Amino acid sequence: MRLNESFRNIKAIQKRELYGYFGSPVAYVFIVIFLLLMGFFTFNISNFFEAGQADLNNFFQWHPWIYMFLVPSIAMRLWAEERRLGTIELILTFPVTIAEVILGKFLAAWIFIGIALSLTFPMVLTVSYLGNPDLGAIFCGYLGSFLMAGAFLSLGSMTSSLTRSQVISFVTAVVGCLFFILAGYPPVTAILSGWAPIWLVNLVSNLSFLSHFISISRGVLDLRDLVYYLSVISFMLFVNAVVLQSRKAA
Amino acid sequence: MIEIKNLSKDFAAIRAVNNISFSVGKGEILGFLGPNGAGKSTTMRMITGFMPPSAGTIRIGGFDIIKNSLEVRKQIGYLPENAPVYPDMKVIDYLNFCGQIRGFTKAALKRRVENTIEKCFLTTVKQQIINTLSKGYKQRVCFAQSILHDPPYLILDEPTDGLDPNQKYEVRRMIKEMSREKAVIFSTHILEEIQDVCTRTIIIAKGSIVADDTPAGLLKRSDLYGSVSLTVENADSNEITNCLNQIKGVETTTIISDENEIVRLQVYPETKDTPITDKVMAAALANNYQVKSIYMEQGRLDEVFRTITT
């Protein structure tokens, strides 16, 4: 009974949010820039054609860096905008729980990024035309990329709930994303491994989006990576809820 | 029934609401009055469950707003200050969304939304993006949202702010009409609204309740209440003042103006509840003054408001 109501509320909120994206130029600008950047890095920086490999590693390797800037630009609006407009006062006094609102908004943004991501499908067509790629690995790459986007998004949603300024929200989210990327970056782990105990090095590099993403995008679908991303998302959204609950009117 | 007991709210150093208690029953329209920053909006935000109180309890329909938050919120319609609405939606889509959140589906949803759109005079703009509406129309959209589900409790923070006189009139009419089966709390800075709409008025200043009375009761607190305004022609102001002061029951007479032989006077009674209009009239006639106008003052809310809140 209550569960049905929950689904209904989440769905209503998610629908409204998506409607909001496509009702403003934000959505189209985002999608165009996303695709341009993806294309630019893959073809012009990674020299996709010269590499002569029939896989999408040169494509997926850029995702964390592109997400680092573009996902916070979507996430920054989530709560800061509601605060600025004052609509937070209505949405949080509707008969819906904070969890339902957060999930509805998060899912809408995630679906939206999913739509942008799925519009990169010509990449798949290109490699299929050029050679004989491992479609399973490509599928894993997309799945990993989508999960990673979700993790970035949850981080951005959380920082957005802290403030009514979209700029602050954006900058904090980018820095947070950078931390989660760099934590697994070999130069950084190298700095740590000089002096820190091995368990700390492992912990930090395990926190990284990168290490988990690399293993998935190579086509190794490990349950642990999945659990990792879902835990990050749950944790961030939980903090998001705590922040909102305690600072509704901030 | 909305019952509020010993409600307080602190923001860091400021005490925005200070130990207020009152209750509002079905059929009552409570007007919330007070200077800027008095704590009206803060109180309403607590009643609607948006902000937790620092101390005190709020019970609505017997349920606690904190413990049974969801149940209570289903019963409330809320129009926040400045009428916030999502700018990039069409009016009808926005109201559909609110209806869905309130649990309506399909035909019932459609009927509700259409009905409310008509009631709030939004028919001509229902396909328009909210962003492109004028301030008054946005206000109406948000008002529509608050009555969409026909809630038994209505909390309206300055519902007529930004509306044209006709729309102000309509909103007041709607509030009065709906109030038969509802408990309504609304805040305003427009004093005529209080006289026109409320069954009861609470004035709050610096977070505390300074008056809780019917509009008529408040008017009686006015210094002017019960006094007689008199305008006469061809009279000497001192002479007539003396004459009026001799009437039994008259405390004092003041001259408001004396120009071109037209004298305006204010005659105050000894006790406010003993009318003196007839005696003043009789005295004026007996002395052959030409009375241009005479009436008993009902008191003025702005004056009462000023004395109470400063």
Ligand SMILES: Nc1ncnc2c1ncn2[C@@H]1O[C@H](COP(=O)(O)OP(=O)(O)OP(=O)(O)O)[C@@H](O)[C@H]1O
């Ligand atoms: N989120 C907040 N943080 C800190 N102080 C606040 C907050 N909200 C309100 N206040 C303070 O609480 C006091 C009461 O504000 P409130 O908005 O309730 O006044 P009001 O009676 O609605 O005034 P107005 O007639 O101008 O709408 C003010 O001093 C205000 O500065």
Ligand SMILES: [Mg+2]
């Ligand atoms: Mg206010």
